[in-house]
Amino acid sequence: MNLPALRSHNAALILDLLRTAGEAGISRLELAERTGLTPQAVSKITARLRAEGLAAEAGRRASTGGKPRTVLRLVPDAGYAVGLHLDRDELTAVLVDLAGATVSVRRAPLDFGAGAQAVIEAASREIAALALPPPRALPLASRGLLGVGVAVPGPLDHGRGVLHRVTGFPQWDGFALRDVLGERLGLPVVVDKDTNAAALGLALRARPAGGSFAYLHLGTGLGAGLVLGGALYRGARTGAGEFGHQTLQLDGVRCSCGGRGCIEALSLAAVARGDLAEAARVLGTGAANLVGLLDIDRVLLGGAGRRRAGGRVRTGRGGGARRTRPARGQRTRRAGRRGGGRRARHRRRGCAARSRPGLRPRGRRVPGSRGAEE
Amino acid sequence: MNLPALRSHNAALILDLLRTAGEAGISRLELAERTGLTPQAVSKITARLRAEGLAAEAGRRASTGGKPRTVLRLVPDAGYAVGLHLDRDELTAVLVDLAGATVSVRRAPLDFGAGAQAVIEAASREIAALALPPPRALPLASRGLLGVGVAVPGPLDHGRGVLHRVTGFPQWDGFALRDVLGERLGLPVVVDKDTNAAALGLALRARPAGGSFAYLHLGTGLGAGLVLGGALYRGARTGAGEFGHQTLQLDGVRCSCGGRGCIEALSLAAVARGDLAEAARVLGTGAANLVGLLDIDRVLLGGAGRRRAGGRVRTGRGGGARRTRPARGQRTRRAGRRGGGRRARHRRRGCAARSRPGLRPRGRRVPGSRGAEE
DNA sequence: TCCACTTAAACAACGCTGTTGCCAAAGTGC
DNA sequence: GCACTTTGGCAACAGCGTTGTTTAAGTGGA
Numbered sequence: 001m002n003l004p005a006l007r008s009h010n011a012a013l014i015l016d017l018l019r020t021a022g023e024a025g026i027s028r029l030e031l032a033e034r035t036g037l038t039p040q041a042v043s044k045i046t047a048r049l050r051a052e053g054l055a056a057e058a059g060r061r062a063s064t065g066g067k068p069r070t071v072l073r074l075v076p077d078a079g080y081a082v083g084l085h086l087d088r089d090e091l092t093a094v095l096v097d098l099a100g101a102t103v104s105v106r107r108a109p110l111d112f113g114a115g116a117q118a119v120i121e122a123a124s125r126e127i128a129a130l131a132l133p134p135p136r137a138l139p140l141a142s143r144g145l146l147g148v149g150v151a152v153p154g155p156l157d158h159g160r161g162v163l164h165r166v167t168g169f170p171q172w173d174g175f176a177l178r179d180v181l182g183e184r185l186g187l188p189v190v191v192d193k194d195t196n197a198a199a200l201g202l203a204l205r206a207r208p209a210g211g212s213f214a215y216l217h218l219g220t221g222l223g224a225g226l227v228l229g230g231a232l233y234r235g236a237r238t239g240a241g242e243f244g245h246q247t248l249q250l251d252g253v254r255c256s257c258g259g260r261g262c263i264e265a266l267s268l269a270a271v272a273r274g275d276l277a278e279a280a281r282v283l284g285t286g287a288a289n290l291v292g293l294l295d296i297d298r299v300l301l302g303g304a305g306r307r308r309a310g311g312r313v314r315t316g317r318g319g320g321a322r323r324t325r326p327a328r329g330q331r332t333r334r335a336g337r338r339g340g341g342r343r344a345r346h347r348r349r350g351c352a353a354r355s356r357p358g359l360r361p362r363g364r365r366v367p368g369s370r371g372a373e374e
Numbered sequence: 375m376n377l378p379a380l381r382s383h384n385a386a387l388i389l390d391l392l393r394t395a396g397e398a399g400i401s402r403l404e405l406a407e408r409t410g411l412t413p414q415a416v417s418k419i420t421a422r423l424r425a426e427g428l429a430a431e432a433g434r435r436a437s438t439g440g441k442p443r444t445v446l447r448l449v450p451d452a453g454y455a456v457g458l459h460l461d462r463d464e465l466t467a468v469l470v471d472l473a474g475a476t477v478s479v480r481r482a483p484l485d486f487g488a489g490a491q492a493v494i495e496a497a498s499r500e501i502a503a504l505a506l507p508p509p510r511a512l513p514l515a516s517r518g519l520l521g522v523g524v525a526v527p528g529p530l531d532h533g534r535g536v537l538h539r540v541t542g543f544p545q546w547d548g549f550a551l552r553d554v555l556g557e558r559l560g561l562p563v564v565v566d567k568d569t570n571a572a573a574l575g576l577a578l579r580a581r582p583a584g585g586s587f588a589y590l591h592l593g594t595g596l597g598a599g600l601v602l603g604g605a606l607y608r609g610a611r612t613g614a615g616e617f618g619h620q621t622l623q624l625d626g627v628r629c630s631c632g633g634r635g636c637i638e639a640l641s642l643a644a645v646a647r648g649d650l651a652e653a654a655r656v657l658g659t660g661a662a663n664l665v666g667l668l669d670i671d672r673v674l675l676g677g678a679g680r681r682r683a684g685g686r687v688r689t690g691r692g693g694g695a696r697r698t699r700p701a702r703g704q705r706t707r708r709a710g711r712r713g714g715g716r717r718a719r720h721r722r723r724g725c726a727a728r729s730r731p732g733l734r735p736r737g738r739r740v741p742g743s744r745g746a747e748e
Numbered sequence: 749t750c751c752a753c754t755t756a757a758a759c760a761a762c763g764c765t766g767t768t769g770c771c772a773a774a775g776t777g778c
Numbered sequence: 779g780c781a782c783t784t785t786g787g788c789a790a791c792a793g794c795g796t797t798g799t800t801t802a803a804g805t806g807g808a
Contacts, residue, residue, distance in 0.1 A: 001384060002767080006794065064755075067755045067804050069755085236585065248624055250622055250655075293617065384765090415765085437775050437776065438775095439783050440774075753804105760799085772785100775785090776783075
């Protein structure tokens with residue numbers, strides 16, 4: 001790590017805390033306390049952020065006998081990001097501001113099987129149509145747009161932004177979604193599995209930051225997004241979280257994956273019998289396995305099957321600190337926030353890295369931000 | 375992160391690469407390439423390391439048309455660390471050098487149930503008796519001893535170094551092993567679960583660094599150590615890796631833990647029947663669950679049960695890149711290496727932090743090293 | 749109303765980091 | 779023997795967070 005990287009790192013630290021503080025804001029001294037930097041360093045960094053328009057002073061705290069602390073807040077409209085959720089039959093595009101608030105949403109029916117070209121076309125159309133509420137409008141070409149985060153159902157390579165063998169849609173195999181869409185829109189694009197995007201969105205909102213949890217998505221299949229130690233864990237090939245095909249019953253019913261006694265097969269069979277209690281028991285046992293193996297704090301439920309199963313799921317012989325609880329299933333919004341937050345920090349890094357001409361990026365070990373992601 | 379922390383961070387980066395390079399060594403330019411630092415920065419950092427005696431020049435590479443590269447190597451005897459493995463019936467203490475090589479080993483029978491005082495006493499005795507082979511001797515008080523890493527079977531709090539409800543040994547509950555032993559020896563001590571220590575030791579030797587794997591220990595119980603993205607994952611309460619009590623058979627045989635159909639209960643029942651193939655199948659299915667959920671590269675087997683089960687375990691319908699393979703079960707050595715490597719870096723940090731009197735540590739976010747740990 | 753006191757935050761000087769530009773050292777190959 | 783390539787040290791430098799000091803902006807008692 002070199003000096004520009006250090007600068008970006010600390011700026012990202014401060015931005016993360018500002019984002020977490022939300023509308024309540026946070027004072028310079030609190031920032032210093034939480035980052036471990038000196039108050040003077042925080043003053044310098046926040047001065048830069050204010051000069052760039054990313055942060056602003058917003059009132060003061062009550063005095064404790066001396067000069068009251070000045071509260072700093074993120075400037076929500078200093079930048080926007082697009083969250084794009086491509087599901088099997090629906091497309092959702094959201095515009096979120098720096099603070100993570102959704103500014104605008106567009107939905108459209110989608111035939112994911114129609115092929116890459118048609119989907120890219122539809123996605124670009126909806127993204128272009130996203131606009132700020134009057135009187136302000138935000139055209140696509142605006143410099144306020146930081147990037148696009150795309151959530152896709154199938155397996156993929158997050159690092160390269162390439163899709164792999166999406167179940168039932170062979171025509172997408174190997175499609176370089178990130179690069180093609182990025183070229184089309186002229187914006188940085190990141191691609192992620194939908195469950196991971198949802199988990200990341202939840203992680204950005206988690207308090208306290210740095211915790212561990214699993215997001216269980218009960219949809220067409222059963223997928224999990226794992227947030228371990230505050231950071232999204234994708235695994236070696238972006239394949240982590242394949243919850244549905246965990247074996248829970250040796251020699252159990254056959255599953256479409258070729259195995260036997262998978263959680264998905266077991267719970268689907270139970271649902272087909274009308275035995276919702278049994279389906280919930282299966283899920284609960286699977287969740288308990290997760291909790292035991294990873295020693296996580298919470299399991300959050302989301303997706304269409306959440307309502308039917310949510311109230312019934314029990315993680316079995318769970319310890320006191322562990323609980324399963326339904327989460328609001330606003331996956332797309334979360335995907336959008338992810339895109340927003342991530343791109344905001346990336347952009348900052350980019351600025352810092354480019355600020356000195358001739359700088360060699362070299363080995364490329366971008367410093368992680370304090371919260372989730374990377 | 376401030377400048378002293380940056381310095382420590384980069385020094386640890388370089389030290390990690392030097393350690394990974396082993397006896398083959400590594401040139402300054404390679405270090406620059408891999409760390410992303412400029413060659414000049416690497417020259418400065420390695421000059422400091424050489425001045426401290428931690429690294430040394432060791433020959434040159436073949437020329438490629440110009441001045442040949444000078445090879446740098448870690449100086450193994452620049453520092454030593456102790457690895458202490460407390461098992462239910464045996465105590466093992468090893469002395470390892472900076473490069474991770476075992477210099478000296480001592481074993482002694484142990485009654486873990488005899489209580490903390492007796493165990494501390496026995497451990498201190500064995501550690502004090504560890505010595506370099508003649509003619510050089512390394513007394514305990516030597517400044518070359520960097521620290522002690524302790525591997526313990528039961529659940530514990532790694533952060534505070536306190537043991538919790540070790541199965542069958544209630545007298546250890548809440549014992550502050552780290553602080554008591556540290557006080558007794560006058561050395562820094564870290565405490566870890568034995569499976570985690572073993573996994574960390576394997577991670578330090580893993581090539582390429584940064585990969586993910588699970589270490590499955592087949593001993594009295596079935597425990598796993600998880601290395602995710604190159605770093606040991608301990609979970610929120612140092613409880614990650616409880617592999618033995620993953621449910622693999624809903625409504626299966628009762629387990630001592632109170633559940634049903636746990637991997638441990640299933641495989642023990644199979645072994646009791648003399649059906650080793652079935653035990654191996656159970657383990658393989660459990661390992662396949664691990665691989666699927668965490669998208670890891672390898673599952674390594676170790677422990678007393680390894681030989682009997684190792685050759686038979688199959689991770690089921692595994693993908694091409696995934697394999698299960700037995701690992702040499704030298705847990706104690708690994709625990710020792712861990713203590714060594716970790717303490718070496720810590721000491722460096724400590725030096726840097728203390729080099730300027732009056733420096734305020736504050737928030738204390740010690741930078742992680744590039745490889746495993748933290 | 750004044751003034752001592754407390755707390756927050758900016759200003760200026762500083763030490764230390766990695767970086768850049770330059771040059772000596774140490775090889776290869778025609 | 780000389781041109782060329784490559785490595786790596788030396789010196790000057792920009793930029794980072796830190797320290798010491800000053801200014802700003804409150805509270806609270808006389």
